[in-house]
Amino acid sequence: MDYVMVGGGALAREILDWFGPQFAKSGDRFVGYLDDGDAPMAAFGRDLPYLGKIAGHVPAAGVLLVMGIGTPAGKTAVGKALRAAGGRFATLVHDLAFVTASARLGEGVLVGPFANVSSDSKVEDLVTINGHSGVGHDVVLGAGSTLSCHVDLTGRVKVGEGVFFGSGARVLPGVTVGAGCTIGAGAVIVRDTTPGATYFAAPARKL
Ligand SMILES: CC(C)(COP(=O)(O)OP(=O)(O)OC[C@H]1O[C@@H](n2cnc3c(N)ncnc32)[C@H](O)[C@@H]1OP(=O)(O)O)[C@@H](O)C(=O)NCCC(=O)NCCS
Numbered sequence: 182m183d184y185v186m187v188g189g190g191a192l193a194r195e196i197l198d199w200f201g202p203q204f205a206k207s208g209d210r211f212v213g214y215l216d217d218g219d220a221p222m223a224a225f226g227r228d229l230p231y232l233g234k235i236a237g238h239v240p241a242a243g244v245l246l247v248m249g250i251g252t253p254a255g256k257t258a259v260g261k262a263l264r265a266a267g268g269r270f271a272t273l274v275h276d277l278a279f280v281t282a283s284a285r286l287g288e289g290v291l292v293g294p295f296a297n298v299s300s301d302s303k304v305e306d307l308v309t310i311n312g313h314s315g316v317g318h319d320v321v322l323g324a325g326s327t328l329s330c331h332v333d334l335t336g337r338v339k340v341g342e343g344v345f346f347g348s349g350a351r352v353l354p355g356v357t358v359g360a361g362c363t364i365g366a367g368a369v370i371v372r373d374t375t376p377g378a379t380y381f382a383a384p385a386r387k388l
Contacts (some may be wrong), residue, residue, distance in 0.1 A: 182209045182269060185237060186249045187259060189216030192309070194225060199275050199293055200247070207254075212244070230352060231326035235259055240268035247271050247309055248289050253361070256266030257325040260289065260307045270307065284316075287324065305342070323360060351383075 184197055184204070186193050197211060204210055210317030212332040213230035214222060219307050220231035220241045234237075240246060255319025258269065274280050280298040287306035298316045305324035307353060314332040316322060322334065325344035334340065340352075352358060352370040359376030369383035379388040 182271075183212045183231065184209065185240065185244055185249050185347055186211055186214035186229070186247050187263065188249030188255075188315045189214050189218060189221040189231070190249070190251075192251040194222060194248050195311075196228065196247060196291060196294075197227070197229065200273055203276055211247070217228065235263070238263065239266050242267075245269055245271040246289075247273065248291065251327050253311060253325045253327055253345050256307050256309070256327070260325070275312075278310075291332075299336075317354075329366070343357070 186197060211229055213232040215232050215235045217234050217236055223228060224380055240263060246263060249254055250259055255368045272286050272288060272290045274292040277294040278292045280292060281300050282381050283300050284298045284302045286304045289302050289307040292310045293312040295313045296298040296310045300318040301336060302316050302320040304322045307325045308322050309327045311328055311330045313330050314328040316334050317336040319337045320334050322340045325342055326340055326344040328346045329348040330347045332346040335352060335354045336350045337355045339357040343360055344358050344362045346364045347366035349367045350364045356370055357373045358370060359374045361377040362374050363379040363382030368385040371384045374380055381388055
């Protein structure tokens with residue numbers, strides 16, 4: 182299978198480094214990347230071909246897209262546009278991650294190294310789970326959300342669409358995180374949050 186990376190920033194480079202070696206073993210490959218900037222990976226010595234802007238891109242038949250954008254708003258907008266243009270997003274799990282058989286992953290979900298997705302959890306479309314993060318049992322993780330590294334969603338947590346979790350954030354069991362929230366690095370969410378708000382610290386409070 183041929184894959185096209187969507188985005189050329191730091192997260193896209195990380196994702197290339199996660200899955201490139203894995204693809205090499207299975208005969209898959211990244212054929213290039215899209216970005217609305219000007220070939221941003223070139224500055225990092227990457228020789229992956231720059232295929233042009235995301236805006237207006239028409240995905241080729243038989244190619245799968247890999248979401249390399251980390252911001253929920255960016256993922257949602259770009260995901261919608263590229264799907265409307267006929268694109269489909271790959272769901273990829275790193276060889277060093279563990280996703281239990283009873284978990285369900287939507288289209289375009291990425292699970293990074295040492296991450297864990299536990300029993301009966303539901304991860305909706307275009308969710309990015311960065312390395313060392315944990316999705317506990319019976320969690321519902323809303324479309325377009327992003328977990329930075331070392332995030333811990335404990336059991337029965339419900340996350341609305343488009344939530345960004347900073348590094349090391351933690352949510353206590355059964356708590357609901359409202360759609361569009363931003364959760365600061367190291368925050369401990371102990372009760373339900375208001376949609377669209379930013380929370381930080383432990384116990385978390387609204388910014
Ligand atoms: C919470 C957050 C979103 C707030 O960002 P912001 O709106 O730009 O806020 P500011 O940086 O202006 O900080 C506002 C105040 O909150 C404090 N603060 C910010 N983030 C904090 C955090 N994670 N924990 C504790 N305090 C924090 C600041 O010290 C500042 O306090 P002050 O007013 O007493 O000086 C951001 O700081 C954060 O944690 N982002 C996550 C980053 C991350 O983990 N990225 C991972 C990908 S690399």
